[in-house]
Amino acid sequence: MLKREDRPFIVQSDSTVLLDERHRDAEAARQSLSRFADLTKRPGHVHTYRITPLSLWNAAVAGMSADEVIGELGRYNCYELPQKVTSHIRTLMGRYGQLKLIRGEDGLLRLRGEEKLMEQLMAIPYLAGMLNESGDGERIASPEMRGALKQELTRIGYPVIDLAGYRHGESLNVQMREVTRGGKAFGLRDYQKRAVDMFYCEERMDGGSGVLVLPCGAGKTLIGIGALSRLHCDTLILTSNVTSVKQWRQELLDKTTLGDEHIGEYAGKAKEVKPVTIATYQILTHRKQKTDEFEHMRLFNERNWGLIIYDEVHLLPAPVFRMTADLQATRRLGLTATLVREDGRETDVFSLIGPKRYDMPWKALEEQRWIAEVTCSEIRLPLPDGERSTYEEAAGVEKLRIAAENKAKTEAVSRLLERHRGKPALVIGQYLRQLHEIGERLNAPVLSGELPHAERERLYAGFKSGDIPVLVVSKVANFAVDLPDAAVAIQVSGSYGSRQEEAQRIGRILRPKTGENAAWFYTLVTDGTKETQFARRRQLFLLEQGYQYEVTKWEKPLLGTAGGELEGMGAN
Amino acid sequence: MDETRKRIECLSPNGRQTLQSLMKQFGMLPFRDEQLLRHVHPGCSGAEYRLGLIELELAGLLKSYRKGWGDKVFMMPGAQFRRCWREVYPTLHPIAVDESTLQFSLDAIEEESPLPLGERLMHGVAELVNCGLAQTSKGSWPKRTIEKVVRALAMKEYDLAQLKLAAREPSCPLPYALFLDFALHEGWLVLEGRDCRLETRRLLSWLNQTQAKRESALVAFWTDQYAAAVPSLANAAAFVFGWPALQWCSPAHLEERFAMAIFDWCRLMTSLGWMEKAVTLGGQHVYRWVVDLGEATSDSAGPPYAQIAPDGDVFVPREGPQYAAFGLELIARRVSSDVVGVYRLEADPLRKAAESGISGERIFTFLNQINGEAVPLALVMAIEGWMSEGSGEMRETAKSRTFDALLSKNENKECPAPAAPEDRPVVLPHDTKEMTELRPSDPAALFQGLDSVPVTWRSQMRQYHPSTRRELVERALIWRTAVKLNIRGQAVPFIPDKLVEDEEGWRVTGDLSLDGQVERTLLAPHMWDEMMLVIPEFTKY
Structure with missing residues (x-):
């Protein structure tokens, strides 16, 4: 309540920190905060951080003291620090080490x-x-x-x-290549090396387990492989879906000295257990009846694993947590873009996987051009008269479908792709009929869940090589698909799912591009319908992540008439 | 130099002594002179105190009143009391405690930090507006309105109990009465029969001060008005008012009763969001102000009053004007009230605003005003969508009128002072509404019949017949003054307070001052030689 100093942030008594990014000292303050606070959201100029027990304990693990944390806060805070906050910090950090x-x-x-x-x-x-x-x-x-x-x-x-230590596990002869199997020079980026170092913590007895937090597109898979190569041991890799399993396999073969005989897939129909085994959370938690045992959990004991990698650890299901509780003598590496879990089990991640060892800010990656600069746009389209009356008469989910399948969207997609001609683009949607119509109009293949894995792999390969400039994809694109050269993503309808799905869609286009390192994410929304509500939710998520977000109205006349342009394209 | 300090410095030792005694005994409560004379300092006479009272009146430090045909009472106005306290006890200080000697417990940390009362009052007014500002046909406040406002005020009955105050209307909860009292005092609310009107200009004028000014004025108001009913609390409040901001302080070294009163007052101040509490490693409770009670002279800042984020969060720094916060109370959801208040523009409150007759156009005008720049387009579209989900019926309500008045920002810095309410909602012991202020008495009136006694009685030490001695003593008793007695060759002051008669004759009890000591004594007329009446000199201020 007292005198205000000209400094970049304000500490609230509930341990929230509000950072004004426009302040000349904002970057220094941000770097300081990242050591002991978690970034919650960053829409606009005011970024919100929270100082939580976990963030303080992670700071303690990294060697910070309570006095240091309080000193840093005092340095950049506009006002006197609330006593509640200093008490909070001293008490909680004081507990670390007891x-x-x-x-x-x-x-x-x-x-x-x-x-x-x-x-x-x-x-x-x-x-x-x-x-x-x-x-x-x-x-x-x-x-x-x-x-x-x-x-x-x-x-x-x-x-x-x-400090109870780890068992080494079965030794495995594995190194990272300097030239990939595909013939390209390869090496981990600086921040990737640092992440591996921070995880391994050779000099510390409490090192060797923990979570690495990096934005989508930062190359978490390579960091996992780096850790595996450092430890030279049998490794179990758990991930969220079959496509991701394939991606891991592909990268292991391409970037390490491992061969097919060393890598096993344990997902779908395959049930191979090899020195490096890649499985899905889904298979581990599969059971025919609710009363049955999780028969595939025995995978944890199939080999003398020296390392377990939990890809997308924010999605770890509860049964896997339980199993992990029994594996504390095995090194554990969690990889994620966000430590925030929908179920609030962050403390379990801390205690059972390990503390946060590394947190790479999204902004820093963007500035160093390791990820593309993304612009997000929402385009509002009117519902043609003929469809409007149908919409008004419909109820419930049918209304959503009508709004989502607005025929005007097809035209809009075509126009947008025209605008970004030559750039690899994805069109993402939920309704197969609509996706097929769009595919037909654009003469682009449609990748959906109906397709067998092999066909999906063929289409990915074609997209990567540039043979297929536009790919129309269904929900399967939500999963950890590696499409490094997508520069444009157009979402015509959403499953309106969790924040993680939104992050992953953005992640599909975040990979750095040669030349103009930029990417575009469009969402087409039918104005005056329930779609706008879901659009707002998405908007909020993207804004909170700090993405630039624009909303424009599609001024083109109704279908069947010529002309029309995308009006109002530009900043808010 | 401070006016109060000047006046106190000019007081005679007697005047100062009288001031100290009455402040300690009565605080801000009205008292009769007889009540004061029961607490005369040993060695001082009643006459001296009476003269002291007249001196204090003439100095403007004290006032006297009469209610109807009742007794004359003296009283020190609240603000005057607080100012005098600093000057009367200049060397009394708390012990400063270093933060390194404090201990912290997680339970204490997890307790909710109370919001400063000024913020809560604003929330209370917003609730009143949201409820329609209407009273019942019987002229009382609807239960729902009271409940909502009381919830916003979040005052603990336990902490208020020490004030020994009561609402004028028995069914009215004390927190609500206190809220109305301040609102009427400031003139935000004007009661006209059964109608209640919000005087937005005055409210804005208050809101647009800096937080420091608002809260420090509130602390002073509470100190001067609500500590009145309990003298020990009044003294504690005045003492604590002088503590420096942000310095941990302990009163543990002071006299126990006074220290207890200080702890009680500090506990109340903490619950009102103006102080913080901690515990030393030795288990002692200490407190500190988080409000600067010095003369906060900085003017409030101009726009932008807030920052609107594209996701709908609105940040309102608390140290600045609260025009923005009040408007947001009517159209947004309050997320948190803290160093920075955070509001959220979202569907539900905006729909309700639309249904209350607040148009989207007015809302955008307001938002652009407080933001200092255009609201992000994405948010504009979201707001338009939400508001269109309202009933669509435009009507005028107390809420829409208040919002419109807010928008016209018709704050008149020269607002005339609000009229005093008919009856204050809180019954206060120092309410002079039904009293008549009196002029200071003539000192001579204290010694009625002075001209009829021999001059020698008061001018020189003489031997007198026992019956004459008795007469002198009786005069001294009537005039509550002292006599000087020659006891074994030494002239000693004696203040008689009672004449006793028995088979041995008459004797007198009183305070005898001997070698700097004052002792209660029973004297018979043969126990002294010469004597004289002591008529204190009156020091005219």
Whole structure:
């Protein structure tokens, strides 16, 4: 409430930080904040960060002290720091380091800390059930309790430094190539090397497990491969879908010395277990009946894994968390573009996978031209008169379908592609009939779930090589598809799903381009319909991520007449 | 030099002593002189105190009143009390506590930080407007209105209980009465029979001050008005008012009763969002102001008053004018109130605004005004869409009228002072509404019959017959003044307070000052030799 200084951010008493990106010291402040706060959203000029227990513990892992954090906040804050915030920081960071988990010579785990704290913990029945008395300031647990113990302690606000070490796993002779199998020179980018280093933390006993946070398009797959190559051990890779499994396989073969005989796919019809095995979360959590066991979870015990990679760890299903609790002696690497989970289980990621070891800001990647600069546009189209009355008479999901399948969209797609002629483009939608119509109009192939994997692979290859300039894709494009050269994405209808799906759609066009390093993401929305509500939700998500977002009205007359242009294209 | 300080510096030692005593005993409460004379400082006479009261009146530090045919009462106005306190106790300070000696607990951290009261009052007014500003046919406030406003005020009954105040209307919760009291005092609300009108100009004038000015004025108002009913609290409040901002302070070294009152007051100030509490490693409670109570002279800033983000968030810095925040209270959802207030423009509140008769055009005018630049197009389209989902019926409501008045920004900086309400919603002990202010008494009136006593009685030490001695003592009792007695060759002051008679004759009790000590004594007439009446000199201010 007191005197305001001319500084870049304001710390609220609920530990939110509001950073004004226009301030001359904003970049320095941002770099400081990224060490101990999580970026929540960045629409417009005011970016919102949150200082949470997890973000503070991650800072503590990285060696920051409470005084340092408070000092940094004080340096850039406009006002006096709220006492609640300084108390929050001191108390929470003070807890990091109070508990350590060590492996004794007898193989049992020893939880060590001040005896007073131990007594407090033993008063909690669930914890008391896992721990046995030992000496002053020490309690014993069986190795199987390692994950569950850490999980529970973190949940009640006491993070544990896990010094119990890892088993190496089966050795694997693997190196990264300097020239890919495809004949191109290859090496990890600086930030990718740094991410691997931060994960490995050779000099620290608590290193070797954790989560790396990098934006879509930053090359998380390569970072995973870098970690695998550093550790030289059998590795289990878990990812979100079959196409992603293929992508991992492809990259492993292309960028490492591994051969087909070393890589197994455990998804769909294939059930290969090899030194490097790639599986989906879906297969692991598959069971015929709800009462059945998860029969494929035995994959975790099939080999002496030295490393488990959790691709898109923000999607980790609950049963896999449970299994992971029993695998604490194995190194674990989580890869994600966002630590925010729809189910709020970030603390479980922290305790069971590991702390955040690296967080690469999206903006920095863009500035260094590692990802393309994306412009997002929403184009509002009128519903032709003939379809309007049908829309008004319809109800529920039928209304959405009519709005989504607005025939004016086909014309708009054609015009937009004309504008970006020569650039590889994706047209994404939900309704197959519409997609086929568009495919026919553009003379472009349609990639949908109906197609077998092999056919999908053929179309991807054609798109990558440039033989296919425009690809029309259905929901399958939501998944981790690697299409490095897409510069334009036009969304004609959405599944209106979670934020992650939106991030992934953008991610499809974020790869850096040679020449003009720019990309365009269009969403076509029928004005005056329920589609605009979903459009707003999408808009909010993209704005929060910091994307430039424009809304324009399509002024073309109704179908069948000539002329018409996209009016009002430009900044807001 | 401060006017109050000048006046106090010119007081006689007697006047100063009287001031200290009455402040300690009565705070801001009205009192009769007889009540004060029960607490005369040992060694001081009642006459001296009475003269002291007249001196204080003439100095303008005290006023006297009479209610109807009742007794004359004295009273110190609230703000005057607070200003005098600083000058009367210049060396009394709290102990400054270093932050490094404080301990923090997670439970304390998780408690909600109370919003400063000024913010809550604004929310309360917005709720009142949203509820339509209407009273019932019986002239009372609807239950729903009271509930909503009281919820916005978030005042704890437990902390208010120490004030020993009551609403004038028995069924009215005290927080609501306090809210109305301030709103009527400031002139935002004008009650005209059963109608209530919002005087937007005055409200805007208040809102457009800096936060520091608003909150510090509120602290002063509460200190001067609401601490009145309990003298110890009044003294505590005046003392705490002088603490420096942002410095942790402890009153633990002070006299226990006073320290307890200070802790009570600080607890209330904390609950009203003006102070913060902490605990030392030794377990002691300490407090600090988060409001600067100094003379906040900075003018409020001009537009932009807020920042509108493309996703619909609106950021309103609290230290600046709250014109934007108040308007947003009527058309947006409040996300958080903090150092920066955050509002969200979204479907539900905008639909309700449309249904209350606020047009989209007016909303865009307002948003462009507060933002200082055009609202992002994407957001404009979203707002248009949401508002079109409203009922579409344009009508005039209290809310739409208030919003229109807000837009015309017809704040008149020269607003005439608001008229005092008929009856204050809160019953205050120092309410002088039904009293008549009196002029200071003539000092001579304290010594009625002075001319009829021999001059020698008051001019020189003499031996007197026991019966004459008795007469002198009786005069001293009537005039509440002292006598000087020659006891074993030493002239000592004696303040008689009671004459007792028994088979041994008459004696007198009173305070005897001997060698700097004051002792309660029972004297018989043969126990002194010479004597004289002591008529205190009156020091005219």
